Amino acid sequence: MRRRLILSTLAVVLVVVAVFGISLVIVESRTIENSTKENVRSEAARLVSTVESRVVAKEKVTPESIGIASTPHRYIRVELPDRKPIEVGDRLEGDVVEARQTGATGERVIVQEARSTVRAEVGRNLLIILAVAVLAIIAAAILAVRQAHRVAAPLTDLAETAERLGSGDPRPRHRRYGVPELDRVADVLDASADRIGRMLTAERRLAADASHQLRTPLTALSMRLEEIIATADTDDPQDRATVKEEATIGLAQVERLTDVVERLLTNSRDPRSGSAVSFDLDEVVKQQIEEWKPAYRSAGRALVRSGKTGLRAVGTPGAVAQVLATLIENALMHGDGTVALRTRVTGNQVVVEVTDEGPGVDPELGSRVFERTVSGHNSTGLGLAVARDWAEADGGRLELLQQLPPVFALFLSREAADVQSA
Structure with missing residues (x-):
């Protein structure tokens, strides 16, 4: 039973962790991807606004003046009318997150972010979720073992009490376990043990008393019959033989009854004998x-x-x-x-x-x-x-x-x- 309780508890925890963990991974992945897209669009919009203001003011447009810093896994391209494009970072190939913005004076900004950064962020979050899930499973296993021991140990003890009661040992144990349902069972077993003990005591006392009271008159009757056999000296041989025969049969009856009484007495002391x-x-x-x-x-x-x-x-x-x-x-x-x-x-x-x-x-x-x-x-x-x-x-x-x-x-x-x- 202890194993069943542990396995059932762990099964419930695993199902809950799996359902919520998978849902959390999906939600977190989408959140990170949307956040990356939003950051790229925001950066593109900012650069367009900055470049446009500097062009209108006829100021020089450089990566430093518009606040472009070289970062890994990001490529920025600023295209100005009649000027050479400004590029920061290496041009990205493959799967990227891209945003394009065009200003009022014809300037154009392209911002690209490698999707590998999104996957890396998702992987880090997945590791954190897995670590939390493992800790939750370990905590659940510890609690399941403790709870199973708390429930199974009293049940084992109650089974031993019932076995002792069935084997003829009606002594109550008076043990309680702090669980209302199990304590109720223990109360019933102790009450049953008290009743069975009183009944067994009364029955054995009755058998012992009856045996003791019967032995005395049977012994006296046996002595009288033996005396009849010893003193059967009538003149008629047939009558004398009849007296001896009847006395012998009566003596056999007494011996048989004595054997029955002795057996009752023995059984009253030890029913297994x-x-x-x-x-x-x-x-x-x-x-x-x-x-x-x-x-x-x-x-x-x-x-x-x-x-x-x-x-x-x-x-x-x-x-x-x-x-x-x-x-x-x-x-x-x-x-x-x-x-x-x-x-x-x-x-x-x-x-x-x-x-x-x-x-x-x-x-x-x-x-x-x-x-x-x-x-x-x-x-x-x-x-x-x-x-x-x-x-x-x-x-x-x-x-x-x-x-x-x-x-x-x-x-x-x-x-x-x-x-x-x-």
Whole structure:
């Protein structure tokens, strides 16, 4: 931008100098030429008058008596009746400025001036005009550089401030530049930085407080479940196995929730931190089926899985489990019939599809089901939106592949070694 300002200013100055300079040269050239012609005519008229007066008075006519001095580039000839002409200077050839005057008694005066003197005078004036133009251009360049620096430096500083604000550093800089428009932009950026800083602080404090408050009851619940497993000593082996199985599933749920809480707490401290690892996708899918089978059994429905096994994905197991839990719960609450989890591979990604035999997604909603507060069943509309956020945080994505029957797909990165072996 600085270069553009300098070039534009210099371009304007050059145009102005060129227009006025050329006009001035033309006017000055004509003025000098007219002045030379007028001087020659005046000299001729003076000499005629002087010679005539001396002839009438019968005085001697000589170059000294009529005031003729020899000058370079000028020729004067005085012709008198019955006398020898008086000549001063060398006779000029070529382009000359000439004036002729004839007196009442028959005398005649010829005055010639070489046009080279006119050109020499025009050249001197042209040099002066060029010198003034060069000085004007130099002064304009200096002023353009200073003005461009005055404008461009604050803009660069404001761009750095906006970049810092976008990168997560909302500290206001409180810099002003003496230019009302730029100072207004700086005021807006500082006010935005203050608001964003307060919002980020409030959100991180909320996440930290929620995480801290949730960890204590989750720890206590975990201890109680471990105690249940340790003291499950009923006489009926089947009941004892059921207690241990339910307690084990509950403990797995607590561990998953603890992982979610820890991740929330970590993100509240540093939003750029991540915990993606390589994990066995079968274990997560199996754990979710075992967790939700009792609920489906109570509703008289089935929860099954199919597709390719032995897949390893890259992500956060707790987050992936949370996304699948949201999809399975939505199928239970809003779907119908058998719910199927199918795993497959596409390119360098693994896909987990969740589908049911219900009425599907309202055609008017389409992919808007992932937007917050958008719901077709009078729910909060947060579940799928949060699930998509969790998926994207792990470098994956959550999509609606088909509306009827509904098919939701979770795409995850495939482990590099698994891709190479395939």
